[in-house]
Amino acid sequence: MHTISLSTISTPASHVAAALTDTGPQGLAANITKDTLEHFGALSKSEQVTRIPGESSAFLMVGCGADINYRNFAAAAVRSAKDLAELVIDLTLASESEILEAAEGAALGAETPNSYKVSKTKLQKLTLLVKPEFESLEIERVIQIATQVVIARELINTPANDLWPQKLAEIAANHAKHLPIEVEIWDDERLVEEKCGGILGVGRGSVRPPRLVKMTYRGGSKHLGLVGKGITFDTGGLSLKPAESMVGMKYDMAGAATVMAAILAIAQQQIPVTVTAIMCLAENMPSGQATRPGDVLKMRNGKTVEVLNTDAEGRLVLGDGLTVLAELNPDHIVDVATLTGAATIALGNRYAGLMGRGSAIELVKEAGAQVGELIWEMPLPEELRPLLDSDLADIANVKIGNRAGGMLIAGWFLSEFVADDASWAHLDIAGPANNDNAPYGVVPKGASGVAIRTLVQLAQNLADN
Numbered sequence: 001m002h003t004i005s006l007s008t009i010s011t012p013a014s015h016v017a018a019a020l021t022d023t024g025p026q027g028l029a030a031n032i033t034k035d036t037l038e039h040f041g042a043l044s045k046s047e048q049v050t051r052i053p054g055e056s057s058a059f060l061m062v063g064c065g066a067d068i069n070y071r072n073f074a075a076a077a078v079r080s081a082k083d084l085a086e087l088v089i090d091l092t093l094a095s096e097s098e099i100l101e102a103a104e105g106a107a108l109g110a111e112t113p114n115s116y117k118v119s120k121t122k123l124q125k126l127t128l129l130v131k132p133e134f135e136s137l138e139i140e141r142v143i144q145i146a147t148q149v150v151i152a153r154e155l156i157n158t159p160a161n162d163l164w165p166q167k168l169a170e171i172a173a174n175h176a177k178h179l180p181i182e183v184e185i186w187d188d189e190r191l192v193e194e195k196c197g198g199i200l201g202v203g204r205g206s207v208r209p210p211r212l213v214k215m216t217y218r219g220g221s222k223h224l225g226l227v228g229k230g231i232t233f234d235t236g237g238l239s240l241k242p243a244e245s246m247v248g249m250k251y252d253m254a255g256a257a258t259v260m261a262a263i264l265a266i267a268q269q270q271i272p273v274t275v276t277a278i279m280c281l282a283e284n285m286p287s288g289q290a291t292r293p294g295d296v297l298k299m300r301n302g303k304t305v306e307v308l309n310t311d312a313e314g315r316l317v318l319g320d321g322l323t324v325l326a327e328l329n330p331d332h333i334v335d336v337a338t339l340t341g342a343a344t345i346a347l348g349n350r351y352a353g354l355m356g357r358g359s360a361i362e363l364v365k366e367a368g369a370q371v372g373e374l375i376w377e378m379p380l381p382e383e384l385r386p387l388l389d390s391d392l393a394d395i396a397n398v399k400i401g402n403r404a405g406g407m408l409i410a411g412w413f414l415s416e417f418v419a420d421d422a423s424w425a426h427l428d429i430a431g432p433a434n435n436d437n438a439p440y441g442v443v444p445k446g447a448s449g450v451a452i453r454t455l456v457q458l459a460q461n462l463a464d465n
Contacts, residue, residue, distance in 0.1 A: 004126045021065065196320040262277065308398050
């Protein structure tokens with residue numbers, strides 16, 4: 001990852017990134033004429049970058065529209081400069097908060113590191129040019145959080161042949177080694193002892209057995225509980241996915257990577273709040289010992305579940321994880337999962353769906369808005385709950401043949417594993433967790449690391465109030 005530093009003097013560099021708004025060039029580029037902009041085809045269209053040669057250095061004119069979003073401005077500048085060794089980003093007109101946003105965008109905007117092919121990115125040094133009064137501004141906090149996001153992105157992008165439940169558990173433990181975080185790894189024998197029938201049922205078909213990772217940071221009196229879905233690969237089990245739907249299922253552990261990165265960042269920042277993060281890890285495979293449609297699993301909280309579709313497995317592992325958290329009686333619980341294709345149908349690929357009850361809903365919405373992540377609250381309509389009734393068990397994991405409200409029905413299932421008066425939020429990140437298209441904002445192609453910054457901000461807000 002490139003180094004990021006502040007300076008009040010424009011250091012010698014081949015290129016300077018400057019903003020182009022609807023009113024014209026900003027900062028150091030203010031003297032560039034309209035004729036020059038038109039000659040090189042520069043537009044103020046958001047995130048369009050145009051190179052304009054100058055006497056001592058070239059300008060990268062970054063389109064920003066009517067108003068500059070400094071986070072996205074810096075991210076676009078970094079992406080456009082990947083063939084350069086160094087870059088200066090002009091922030092001479094930015095405020096303190098805008099500089100912090102730009103530093104975050106500069107760290108998040110680059111292509112995610114990839115050990116499977118040779119990187120073509122040359123950018124090593126990035127300087128943020130600021131006014132003298134901001135020369136000593138502390139940008140380390142946002143850089144540290146952004147670094148955890150990038151680490152999570154790289155992990156989420158890892159193919160399943162190199163990442164399985166035990167391996168992911170070991171990675172989490174290694175990352176926590178030098179931080180004040182206690183780590184427990186429950187193997188399959190421990191999962192039997194702990195009566196985690198959901199996780200065991202999902203992982204039964206794989207030769208690589210399931211794991212539960214419990215990470216605890218004891219930073220303060222308020223207690224935030226996090227749980228993440230960690231299906232390291234999802235074939236659908238015996239309810240096998242079509243071939244084209246199976247591509248990309250390495251991303252099905254994004255929820256677990258999200259809560260892991262969040263607690264690591266919270267501990268690194270020494271935010272005064274206690275956090276427990278549960279990673280529910282399994283590989284959903286078909287085999288002679290896999291869970292069958294129609295089987296009944298007994299969950300940790302004692303409820304029985306009739307599994308009508310083994311491809312609705314995420315809610316099964318989360319059910320056990322939510323129960324483990326609920327037993328600790330945290331002040332707020334947030335679960336994160338690439339849970340339903342229905343979330344993408346309803347909200348597209350950039351919004352996370354938010355469901356639940358209690359104060360956690362508004363807390364998550366507020367934190368998401370503060371860091372610029374897109375979250376949309378969805379209802380839990382009471383008329384949908386009877387669709388999960390089972391003649392054989394306490395509840396079914398799906399309603400066969402029903403295509404309406406799939407995201408909401410999944411939310412109702414999860415609600416069975418938290419108390420009625422709990423402050424609980426469920427984030428379905430199936431849409432924004434992975435970006436198959438061109439980069440935008442601070443999101444690169446591939447894993448996005450969505451919701452990590454929201455959870456860290458949530459913890460900070462809890463500590464501040």
